[in-house]
Amino acid sequence: MKRTLFRNQLLPWLLLAPQLAITFVFFLWPAAQAIRQSFLRQDAFGINTSFVGLANFRALWNSPEYLNSLQVTAVFAVLVTVLSMGFSLLLAVAVDRMIRSASVYTTLLVWPYAVAPAVAGILWWFIFNPTIGVMPYVLEMVGYDWNHISSKSDAMALVVIASAWKQISYNFLFFVAGLQSVPASLREAAAIDGAGPVRRFFDITLPLLSPTTFFLLVVNIVYAMFDTFAVIDATTEGGPAQATNIMVYKVYFDGFVGQNMGSSAAQSVVLMVIVIALTIVQFRWVEKKVAY
Amino acid sequence: MKYLFTASAVALLASLSAANAQTEIQWWHAMGGELGAKLEEITKGFNDSQDEYTVVPSYKGTYPETMTAAIAAFRAQQQPAIVQVFEVGTGTMMAAKGAIVPVHQLMADQGAAFDPAAYLPAVVGYYTDTEGNMLSMPFNSSTPIVYYNKTVFEKAGLDPNTPPKTWAELEEFSKTIRDTGAATCGFTTQWVSWIQTENLSAWHNQPIGTEQNGFGGTAARLTLNGPVQVKHWENLKRMADEGVFKYGGPVGGDNAAPMFYSQECAMYMGSSASRAGVIANAKDFELGYGMLPYYDDVEGAPQNSIIGGATLWVLSGRPDEEYAGVAKFFEYLSSPEVQADWASFSGYLPITQAAMDQMADYYAENPGADTGIKQITLNEPTENSKGLRFGNYVQIRGIIDEEFEQLLAGSKDAQGALDAVVERGNALIEEFEAQNQ
Numbered sequence: 001m002k003r004t005l006f007r008n009q010l011l012p013w014l015l016l017a018p019q020l021a022i023t024f025v026f027f028l029w030p031a032a033q034a035i036r037q038s039f040l041r042q043d044a045f046g047i048n049t050s051f052v053g054l055a056n057f058r059a060l061w062n063s064p065e066y067l068n069s070l071q072v073t074a075v076f077a078v079l080v081t082v083l084s085m086g087f088s089l090l091l092a093v094a095v096d097r098m099i100r101s102a103s104v105y106t107t108l109l110v111w112p113y114a115v116a117p118a119v120a121g122i123l124w125w126f127i128f129n130p131t132i133g134v135m136p137y138v139l140e141m142v143g144y145d146w147n148h149i150s151s152k153s154d155a156m157a158l159v160v161i162a163s164a165w166k167q168i169s170y171n172f173l174f175f176v177a178g179l180q181s182v183p184a185s186l187r188e189a190a191a192i193d194g195a196g197p198v199r200r201f202f203d204i205t206l207p208l209l210s211p212t213t214f215f216l217l218v219v220n221i222v223y224a225m226f227d228t229f230a231v232i233d234a235t236t237e238g239g240p241a242q243a244t245n246i247m248v249y250k251v252y253f254d255g256f257v258g259q260n261m262g263s264s265a266a267q268s269v270v271l272m273v274i275v276i277a278l279t280i281v282q283f284r285w286v287e288k289k290v291a292y
Numbered sequence: 293m294k295y296l297f298t299a300s301a302v303a304l305l306a307s308l309s310a311a312n313a314q315t316e317i318q319w320w321h322a323m324g325g326e327l328g329a330k331l332e333e334i335t336k337g338f339n340d341s342q343d344e345y346t347v348v349p350s351y352k353g354t355y356p357e358t359m360t361a362a363i364a365a366f367r368a369q370q371q372p373a374i375v376q377v378f379e380v381g382t383g384t385m386m387a388a389k390g391a392i393v394p395v396h397q398l399m400a401d402q403g404a405a406f407d408p409a410a411y412l413p414a415v416v417g418y419y420t421d422t423e424g425n426m427l428s429m430p431f432n433s434s435t436p437i438v439y440y441n442k443t444v445f446e447k448a449g450l451d452p453n454t455p456p457k458t459w460a461e462l463e464e465f466s467k468t469i470r471d472t473g474a475a476t477c478g479f480t481t482q483w484v485s486w487i488q489t490e491n492l493s494a495w496h497n498q499p500i501g502t503e504q505n506g507f508g509g510t511a512a513r514l515t516l517n518g519p520v521q522v523k524h525w526e527n528l529k530r531m532a533d534e535g536v537f538k539y540g541g542p543v544g545g546d547n548a549a550p551m552f553y554s555q556e557c558a559m560y561m562g563s564s565a566s567r568a569g570v571i572a573n574a575k576d577f578e579l580g581y582g583m584l585p586y587y588d589d590v591e592g593a594p595q596n597s598i599i600g601g602a603t604l605w606v607l608s609g610r611p612d613e614e615y616a617g618v619a620k621f622f623e624y625l626s627s628p629e630v631q632a633d634w635a636s637f638s639g640y641l642p643i644t645q646a647a648m649d650q651m652a653d654y655y656a657e658n659p660g661a662d663t664g665i666k667q668i669t670l671n672e673p674t675e676n677s678k679g680l681r682f683g684n685y686v687q688i689r690g691i692i693d694e695e696f697e698q699l700l701a702g703s704k705d706a707q708g709a710l711d712a713v714v715e716r717g718n719a720l721i722e723e724f725e726a727q728n729q
Contacts, residue, residue: 043727044384045391046367050729059723131550149541150697239542241694241701257356258687259363259384260723 031272037265044259056266065242066250066267073246076160077224084164085171085216092175093201106176113169117227121234124162148236152243155236159244162235163228171216178212179205218282222275247271315613317621318372319349322358322602323432330637338624345617347374355381355602356686362607366391371607373614374621376431378602379418380685385605386427387510387683387728393606393615395622396425402619410644411626414596414668418679419603422507428603429622432640434565435597436487436584437663441475443577444558448474455559455582459527462559462585466536469558478536479559480552482545485692486600487561487584488528489516494677495584496520497592506681510725514682514717517710520590525706529699539700542693549573563600564664567639581660583667595677596670601640641665683724688717 041052060066095105115123128135128148136146148154182205190200206213229248232238238245238253245253247267255264323331328351335347352358355378362375377385385392399406408416408426419428442452448469456462466478481487493500498520503512531537538557540548552560553573561584562570571579586593604625606618624630631647634640636654641664648665655662671677682688695709695716704712 041727043388044363045388047388047390048728131547149547150539150700239694239697241697254687256360258684258720259360260684260727262727263723 034265034268034272037261038269039262040265041262044261052262056262057270059263060266060270065245068242069245069247069250072156072242072244073225076156076163076228076244076246077221079156079160080163080167080224080228081217081220083160084167085213085220087164088168088171089175091168091172092179093205095172095176096179106173109172110169112165115166117166117230118234120166121162121231124158124165124231125235128158148240150240152240155240155244159228159232159235162231163224166231167220167223171220174212174216175209178209182208214282218279221278225271225275247274314344314346315611315617317345317347317374317614317617319347319374319376319604320352320358320362320372321349321376322352322355322378323376324351327432327638330634334625334630334634337630338621341624342620345620347617347621359384366607366609369609371609373610373618374604374606376602377428377605379433379600379679380689382419382428382603382679383506383510383681383683383685383724386421386681387724391608392427393608394421394425394427395429395606396427398606398615399619399622402616404619404623406623410646412641412643412645412648412669414673415599415641415643417673418599422504428605429625430603430643431601431625432565432634432638433599433601433603433643434563434640435599435664435668436483436491436561437564437667438559438561438582438584439552439566439570439574440559440580440582441552441555441574441577442580444469444474444555445580448472448558452578452580455580456585457583458588459524459585460588463527463531463536466531466558467534470536475555475558476535477538477551477557478531479561480538480540480545480548480557481561482540482548482563482566483543483600484539484545484696485543485689488524488696489521489692490680491584491597492524493518493521494596494598494679495586495594496590497595497674497676498590499676500680501682504675505679507675507678510683510721510728512682513721514688514714517707517714520587522706522710523587525696525699525710529706532700539696542697543689564641565601565639567661579660581663583663583670594670596673597667598677598679599641599668636661641668682717682721683728684720687720688713691716691720 038056039051039053040049041055042049091109095102095109098105112120127133128146130136130147130149139146146154148158186204186208187200190204195203225246226248228246229252232244232246232249233252236244238249248271251264251267251271254260254267258264319335321328321331332349335349339346350372352361355376358375359377359381362371362377365371396406396408398404408424411426411430415430415433416426418433419430420426438455440455445452445465448465449472450465450468456465462479469475469478490500492498493516498516498518499505500516501512501514503509506512528537532539538548538551540546540551548557548560548562549566549569551557552570555577560570583594584597604622606615626644626647628644628646628650631642631644632650632654635642635647636651636658639661642648642651655665692713695704695713698704698712699706699709
């Protein structure tokens with residue numbers, strides 16, 4: 001590796017300064033504020049403040065709503081990740097087999113990525129609206145009474161579909177690129193040895209795709225846990241009866257609507273710990289099993 | 293070029309000095325659309341009437357967004373002088389003693405003409421302390437009433453000019469309507485929290501919480517799991533199972549109005565301020581108005597209904613001259629002319645007796661428009677029917693919706709659901725009490 005030597009000690013710091021400043025202002029400082037706030041109890045206006053130690057965390061641990069939110073988040077993240085990655089892999093494999101029309105399909109499939117999450121949420125809210133939507137009408141013909149306003153599972157299905165749909169384009173692009181880097185010679189050799197298309201896919205393509213899959217797994221879990229706020233806010237607002245109240249939405253609701261800063265900050269700290277843990281687990285253990 | 297520069301510099305100086313002469317008063321509000329336009333028209337009327345103060349209204353989004361913005365601004369010491377806060381935020385605002393200037397105190401300090409007796413007790417009672425001092429200036433208040441479809445009533449063989457008086461009648465009418473095929477559902481409702489829980493309690497003179505429904509202080513706790521409320525929720529569940537009642541969704545019940553407009557449901561309980569919207573949408577049928585139904589076996593019913601809507605709170609920490617302007621502006625806002633204009637335009641309730649008297653002609657010409665005001669002034673408000681005041685109430689309303697949904701889903705009975713509301717709500721109230729000590 002080529003190393004650049006700076007004669008001036010100040011120059012490297014100066015070059016790093018803009019990035020460090022941004023990290024400090026937009027990440028370290030707010031994170032420190034959240035940690036500080038999580039040990040305090042404060043009224044909405046910030047007039048009375050008292051130190052309460054771990055009381056905010058203890059309250060979370062004893063709150064059935066928070067434990068429910070943990071569970072909802074896990075179910076939601078797994079479903080969104082599996083659905084969007086599975087579907088985009090299917091599409092990518094299909095497009096990979098095309099020769100002339102591949103670029104047209106790729107362009108079309110990337111479009112949804114340009115849609116803002118809030119707009120995507122509203123879009124799906126309209127499609128699935130029990131009173132005016134088109135899907136409940138179709139579902140009624142096959143005998144299913146769709147109502148995400150009162151049914152917990154329907155609401156979960158709605159937010160999962162809306163969130164997964166948003167992410168398909170992104171996953172698709174990476175899978176297409178990944179598939180193109182799988183050497184055709186390996187597949188051809190297997191074909192000559194008598195392996196069918198399914199066997200070739202699972203024994204050759206999929207293992208060679210694992211770096212891409214692993215990267216997307218990280219990105220998708222992070223996406224499902226943090227970037228789906230707008231979808232939830234535009235469709236179910238966490239309801240009915242907290243069935244879609246994922247942790248990020250609960251942080252917002254308790255902090256900004258409920259004005260309970262201490263609990264909201266404690267929840268952010270828990271989220272921060274979860275993200276750190278997830279990242280460590282993924283890079284320490286999962287990465288070792290990935291064949292690069 | 294040089295002349296142009298000089299001229300623009302002079303113009304700039306002139307505009308600066310003009311701005312200096314007037315004190316600007318920031319007013320953050322949550323009125324969008326036509327109501328927002330009307331609000332700006334009213335403000336312009338005040339700005340044109342004198343040249344000392346300019347009130348600058350800014351639209352800040354929904355009620356929770358406006359309140360959150362004002363609180364965040366207060367923490368950053370950038371607060372507006374006036375902020376519009378919805379009724380469930382009253383507990384939070386009132387407890388923030390260092391952050392607000394109570395209206396009665398503001399008016400006294402500024403020597404403004406202010407006679408508390410001129411205001412309607414049913415409206416301002418919600419926003420007074422236990423000594424009867426007004427804390428915030430009511431701006432837009434409404435109360436739930438019954439809208440019904442006269443055309444469907446006629447088709448079902450019912451008298452179109454007689455809305456149901458009691459819940460027994462409402463159920464009987466609903467069943468007749470359903471059985472004759474005049475409509476598929478009897479009734480639907482906005483706001484299960486505000487209408488079917490809080491107003492139901494006040495209308496039957498039942499307590500919502502201890503300490504005069506929370507007016508007495510932050511030590512108050514919820515008690516809305518009493519026999520009348522339990523019986524009512526039980527009935528709603530039973531009627532929902534029988535298809536007589538349809539649930540319109542949590543919070544404001546977004547799906548309730550379309551069910552009434554499309555004539556799927558024959559009756560609709562909603563805010564009196566929805567009147568203009570209901571009229572605009574009730575194109576294919578004739579519209580009737582009625583008071584909320586009551587249980588005739590409950591002693592003291594009907595009492596009076598309570599209001600919803602928002603008031604104007606004055607935040608502390610602004611320069612003195614702004615408060616003089618705020619006092620003048622409030623005087624202007626409570627004048628009978630402005631009140632009558634605003635109330636007849638919007639469907640909100642007038643806040644003074646004088647404004648109500650001035651609206652007599654309007655009420656005569658618009659049948660049903662006075663249902664709300666008649667209902668809140670039906671009787672002298674009691675401890676149970678003045679309103680309610682609890683901390684963290686925005687979330688408690690959410691809990692009411694959630695538990696009602698559990699009841700509808702069959703996972704809890706009415707007693708269990710309301711017990712859970714009380715238990716979960718009180719945990720939030722305790723948290724609020726601890727925050728404000």
